[in-house]
Amino acid sequence: MEDERKSSYTVDEALIALGFGKFQVFVLIYAGIGWVSEAMEMMLLSFVGSAVQSAWGLSSHEESLITSIVFAGMLVGAYSWGIVSDIYGRRKGFLITATVTAGAGFLSAFSPNLTSLVILRGLVGVGLGGGPVLSSWFLEFIPAPERGTWMVVFSAFWTLGTILEASIAWFVMPRLGWRWLLAVSALPSSLLLLFYKMTPESPRYLCMRGRKSDALDILEKIARVNGRKLPSGVLVSDNHHIELEEKLDFSEDTKLITSARENDIGSEKSGVSLLMMLVSPELVRSTLLVWMVFFGNAFTYYGLVLLTTELNSKNNRCTAPEELPSGNHQDVSYKDVFITSFAEFPGLVLSAATVDKFGRKNSMAAMFLVCFIFLLPLVFHQPQSLTTGLLFGARICITGTFTILYIYAPEVYPTSVRTTGVGVASSVGRIGGMVCPVVAVSLIHGCHQTIAIFLFEAIIFLSGICVCLFPVETTGLQLIIRTTTSGQAGSSA
Numbered sequence: 492m493e494d495e496r497k498s499s500y501t502v503d504e505a506l507i508a509l510g511f512g513k514f515q516v517f518v519l520i521y522a523g524i525g526w527v528s529e530a531m532e533m534m535l536l537s538f539v540g541s542a543v544q545s546a547w548g549l550s551s552h553e554e555s556l557i558t559s560i561v562f563a564g565m566l567v568g569a570y571s572w573g574i575v576s577d578i579y580g581r582r583k584g585f586l587i588t589a590t591v592t593a594g595a596g597f598l599s600a601f602s603p604n605l606t607s608l609v610i611l612r613g614l615v616g617v618g619l620g621g622g623p624v625l626s627s628w629f630l631e632f633i634p635a636p637e638r639g640t641w642m643v644v645f646s647a648f649w650t651l652g653t654i655l656e657a658s659i660a661w662f663v664m665p666r667l668g669w670r671w672l673l674a675v676s677a678l679p680s681s682l683l684l685l686f687y688k689m690t691p692e693s694p695r696y697l698c699m700r701g702r703k704s705d706a707l708d709i710l711e712k713i714a715r716v717n718g719r720k721l722p723s724g725v726l727v728s729d730n731h732h733i734e735l736e737e738k739l740d741f742s743e744d745t746k747l748i749t750s751a752r753e754n755d756i757g758s759e760k761s762g763v764s765l766l767m768m769l770v771s772p773e774l775v776r777s778t779l780l781v782w783m784v785f786f787g788n789a790f791t792y793y794g795l796v797l798l799t800t801e802l803n804s805k806n807n808r809c810t811a812p813e814e815l816p817s818g819n820h821q822d823v824s825y826k827d828v829f830i831t832s833f834a835e836f837p838g839l840v841l842s843a844a845t846v847d848k849f850g851r852k853n854s855m856a857a858m859f860l861v862c863f864i865f866l867l868p869l870v871f872h873q874p875q876s877l878t879t880g881l882l883f884g885a886r887i888c889i890t891g892t893f894t895i896l897y898i899y900a901p902e903v904y905p906t907s908v909r910t911t912g913v914g915v916a917s918s919v920g921r922i923g924g925m926v927c928p929v930v931a932v933s934l935i936h937g938c939h940q941t942i943a944i945f946l947f948e949a950i951i952f953l954s955g956i957c958v959c960l961f962p963v964e965t966t967g968l969q970l971i972i973r974t975t976t977s978g979q980a981g982s983s984a
Contacts, residue, residue, distance in 0.1 A: 525625040525679075547605060565617070565917075565918065575587065582628075589687070591615075593677050640846075643839055653832045659676070691709045777903045780962075783953070786950075792890070842891040846894075854891070854892075866881065
């Protein structure tokens, strides 16, 4: 029996043997461009709303709608593209999302009125909802021992996107206006389409679907590009490999609670059955907690982005919304937005330093606590320099929690439902993104800063509690495979 195991290997074992090399660098850059695209599209919401309000004489609620509709679209897209990629493949999933994002983003620059702008920005949101597909695709090429570190590096592309968008807005908005900003921000998604033919399908997904010969072709290509050799023997599915491990009675410390039933691996699934797996008895606790933390992270992160412009805007005065002067893009403090965007770099460094050393759960819980502390003084009006500093510190922490959450979430789902699980969780987070403009824009405009900050604090506190309640710490464990019908956990050793 030991000889049978040695004569075969799984995708996990192959990736460990091949290491992180030139092939993974290409995958990192390609997926990273998609992350840059999403970050730019999200950051531009900080600038476009006030500019369009000024140009078209919109109310504060109509201004908030321009932001909220993007998150509404992302809610739909995150759910839809996750299921598409789990059923039809990762490549098809991010091909459609890139096409929708690039097309709708560019066309929105020519919107003649609010209705057309809202519709097109909603479509952009649908496309942006495919972001978790790219992150899961990248994750499935990374050797388990290096997964945490490289996912943090991957997250750096989001930070690059936010800083790039702040820089472009600083230059474009005062000179060319918001339409040019929308058009330029659609370019990164177009690059994904340009290099699409060069992208490989995930070998883990192919093997899970029973297409082992296709998976082997990609693994052999990785071996050639990286200058390494595959393990000896034949490639087998994770399910077959676990059966061998169970016969050999492997120790429990190599195993992790998972959700996919043994007879589900590799089978064709509908969207409904994939969703039912997420709320199965083995995963329901993790799923609900992950949803709540995604909501809290998204609400807080995008709220901080909007608060940077609202609290430091010349229009931020204690007046009713109807008494406010019409917004002007020149009232936006581009310098403050640019400065707080750089907070994401120390946030990434902080997450990289803690994610493997202290674990996913402890790291996120500590960062939520510090974020809570940074925001507390903003219950009362503060000088602009102090406000910028406090928002800078809070954004460091929330960037760190978001980064680690995007590492943790894919690790608690099996390959068969990974992108669906992360996609649905991300879509729940988009609900937080839809709600936060009401808090960051409407409440601030209505002279309710104290209420707005207290609401942020409550959500941050609850998110930290949910992190502490996560049932499993995934640090150092290989990607999830399946659970037996008795609930006994299994993963590749």
